[in-house]
Amino acid sequence: MIDIDDELARALARIPVGDHAPVEHLRGRARRLHTRRRLAAAGAIAAVTAAAAAVVVPSSVRDGAEPPVTDRPPAEEPAPGVPDVVLDLGTLGRGPEPAVPWYEPAGTLHFGTEQAPHVIESDYPALRRVDGGFVVWDELSVDQAERSLVFVPGNGGYTEEIAGGPISLPVVSPDGIRVAWAVSNGDVDTGTSTSTSTLIVADATTGEVQEELPGVPGSSTKPMGFLDDDTILVEAGANTVSGLHTWELGGGLTPYRDETGVAAVSPAGDLLALTGDAGGGIDVVDVASDATLWTLRDGYPLAFSPDGRYLAVGTEPVRNWVTPEDLATARPGDVIARDEHEVTVTQDMLDTAARYPDGWERIEHLVILDARTGAELLRVEGELPELTAVWESGTSVVFDAYQDSAEAALVRCTVGAGCELATDPAALDDDPDTYDVPYLLGS
Amino acid sequence: MDEDFTDWYVALRPRVLRAVTIAVGDRDLAEEATAEAFARALARWPAAAALDSPVAWLLKVAVNEARTRWRRARLERRHLQRLAGEPQRHAPAAEPRDDALWTAVAALPERSRQVVAMRYVLDLTEPEIASTLGVTRGTVASTLSRARRQLAAALTHEETK
Known part of the structure; x- marks a missing residue:
């Protein structure tokens, strides 16, 4: 009869690791x-x-x-x-x-x-306040397909799983009623020219999908924040498509700005902190006027x-x-x-x-x-x-x-x-x- | 003193490095983090030799070091402008071996990987693991049980190939 513990110990001992490193290289660190x-x-x-x-x-x-x-x-x-x-x-x-x-x-x-x-597996969960409680985004393993998004009621009621799989960090609408995320349809780490994502807007407490935009280019394209109740800022960080886009719910993506990343979005969606300007700083942008107010x-x-x-x-x-x-x-x-x-x-x-x-x-x-x-x-x-x-x-x-x-x-x-x-x-x-x-x- | 440390290092490094590799799921990161852990032991030598469980201490220091590096990488990614391209993740890049067992190990939650490394590589008991991680023995037992099921399935898969 095979002892699974012994078998596992032997198998794990066969996993190759790095060669022996001489002790001398530790002295500098010490x-x-x-x-x-x-x-x-x-x-x-x-x-x-x-x-x-x-x-x-x-x-x-x-x-x-x-x-x-x-x-x-x-x-x-x-x-x-x-x-x-x-x-x-x-x-x-x-x-x-x-x-x-x-x-x-x-x-x-x-x-x-x-x-x-509630048990969170990841060192880097996301906890977002929503109407009636909060949502928890967790990585259940290093495999990006094993992420989960759950609603936890503030009154101690039952936890509701909203989504699972290769999902991006969630963003919450200004009124706290809806939550948006992306589902990657390709390999986030490598990406391919044919990789796509699906953008989703759902009820924050039930996960009921309200809007969906499939086939968006890039396996890591994702919502970064609500600009208002019906418009979402989308970051397309793929090799085939980059820059920022807006998604007016019910429609498609519209190119917005050339910056390559979003560092922060104000809760009301009126201010953005954007990375990727030519000088290497982070621009703070007023959405209404499209003006760069200052650069961090x-x-x-x-x-x-x-x-x-x-x-x-x-x-x-x-x-x-x-x-x-x-x-x-x-x-x-x-x-x-x-x-x-x-x-x-x-x-x-x-x-x-x-x-x-x-x-x-x-x-x-x-x-x-x-x-x-x-x-x-x-x-x-x-x-x-x-x-x-x-x-x-x-x-x-x-x-x-x-x-x-x-x-x-x-x-x-x-x-x-x-x-x-x-x-x-x-x-x-x-x-x-x-x-x-x-x-x-x-x- | 130096000779004592060298002997200690040579004796412990392979086992600790293997445990750290499994715990963090990334060979390059594991080598760096293991080196930092041993350097910290050297900096406090000979007190490090008197630790109750030096291998558990080294593993924990190395895992903390790996976490710090992940955290730094995450913050730096926020800070630096992102180039047009797929963003990097803190997830492992280099894998020791592209087989079913390693894939199963890498897919375990971080806490499970640490428990597996402590149990099967460092040969710590469940109470020792619980004490090292600051969790209950029951948590260790249930974590090990889940991990064992997942890894056993991977082993079976390998054997039937």
């Missing part, structure tokens, strides 16, 4: 870690000064005193700004539970004070606020490719270049690196900008490894924050009113190298 720890000790005094001042700095709207990000020179990566708030989970006050859906990987979905048992040159848009007044942006104060050796002798004004990257050293960058010598690659800034001008209103610094920001009101944004890779919490920051905890901090693994993710806001 030296880098040692260097960071030495710098951590050396930078402790500066860090204490900065942190003591920063954690209690009240956030305030700057009345446009800070030059817009767009005014910075485009030829080089711009300098990071000085944060208004440096997060310290130990000193933040506790606010109410998030008014946006979030997930506790032990298997619980939270929505305000409501909880629903530092960071990546995360989400527009519900009324489109603000844009949350994530950015790295010290680029993650910069090494301790790069900064060991660097002075403000020096240029660090590697491969296709280039950055001009600033004092802010050196100060940030000194505050986090043991892992500045984990440090991000969450920046709130005026969506129509690009003027900076709030800059928050912290360990934001997930860097997912979800607006819960017209002025408040919720995001994941870590502390010394030892604990994590969801944090709420409000324009003009500072930051607070939206959940209690949860302890991560004792070992900073093996942390887990206790909270997920989804993408």
